[in-house]
Amino acid sequence: xxxxxxxxxxxxxxxxxxxxxxxxxxxxxxxxxxxxxxxxxxxxxxxxxxxxxxxxxxxxxxxxxxxxxxxxxxxxxxxxxxxxxxxxxxxxxxxxxxxxxxxxxxxxxxxxxxxxxxxxxxxxxxxxxxxxxxxxxxxxxxxxxxxxxxxxxxxxxxxxxxxxxx
Amino acid sequence: xxxxxxxxxxxxxxxxxxxxxxxxxxxxxxxxxxxxxxxxxxxxxxxxxxxxxxxxxxxxxxxxxxxxxxxxxxxxxx
Numbered sequence: 001x002x003x004x005x006x007x008x009x010x011x012x013x014x015x016x017x018x019x020x021x022x023x024x025x026x027x028x029x030x031x032x033x034x035x036x037x038x039x040x041x042x043x044x045x046x047x048x049x050x051x052x053x054x055x056x057x058x059x060x061x062x063x064x065x066x067x068x069x070x071x072x073x074x075x076x077x078x079x080x081x082x083x084x085x086x087x088x089x090x091x092x093x094x095x096x097x098x099x100x101x102x103x104x105x106x107x108x109x110x111x112x113x114x115x116x117x118x119x120x121x122x123x124x125x126x127x128x129x130x131x132x133x134x135x136x137x138x139x140x141x142x143x144x145x146x147x148x149x150x151x152x153x154x155x156x157x158x159x160x161x162x163x164x165x166x
Numbered sequence: 167x168x169x170x171x172x173x174x175x176x177x178x179x180x181x182x183x184x185x186x187x188x189x190x191x192x193x194x195x196x197x198x199x200x201x202x203x204x205x206x207x208x209x210x211x212x213x214x215x216x217x218x219x220x221x222x223x224x225x226x227x228x229x230x231x232x233x234x235x236x237x238x239x240x241x242x243x244x
Contacts, residue, residue: 017210023195031188038180046172 032067036060055116076122083123093131097124186227193223 037060044052065075104121107113113121195211197219202211 020199020211027188027191027195031184034184035181038177038184042177046174 029064029068033060033064036063036067051116055114058116058119076126079119079123083127090134091127091131093128097127100124101128186231189230190220190223190227193226194219197222 037056040056040059040063041053044056062072062075066072101121101124104113104117104124107117108121194216198211198215199208201215201218202208205215
């Protein structure tokens, strides 16, 4: 892995600060993350594709979050938000996303789902739930549409009556 | 990283390195905190204080590692 990110100049005094709590949390988290990564990378072969490191890093990251007290469901929701935007924004649930989800479910049933695909299935399921739960898909929105149509027809009807009085 | 000469690292060794870096970081922060308190501004720890603290922490880490090396040597000799 090539590290492209450069450290900012360390000689310039900075007015920005982080809290001591954040600093301490970072120490503990990175230490635990490294230990979790080492524990999980024992079975990786010498010439490993980057995907395996990503999966191992994700596993170690999730395990470290869990050890720090994070709720797995909350973490899954946060990952979904990061992928699809804040939960108050509607998800555009397309046929392609639906097909992707079904393909992953088929693999899950066949027992061939790897960790990366499992994460993707969780992400897509969460996105689908949000699309279904979103206000525009609730019956209430349908009723609102119907109300708008009825009001529009009533206006048209009244307009016609005004133009052609008996 | 040299792919042709890729070696296997003992898990104990990899974890030991994590322990050293963590101990070093904690010692740097603890010492820098002490320096900040001494300077009369305990609420702000500066980069300069971290640098000074790092020198002290390096010495401490060196002593820790040298003690471990001595123990290894004694075990090898026994």
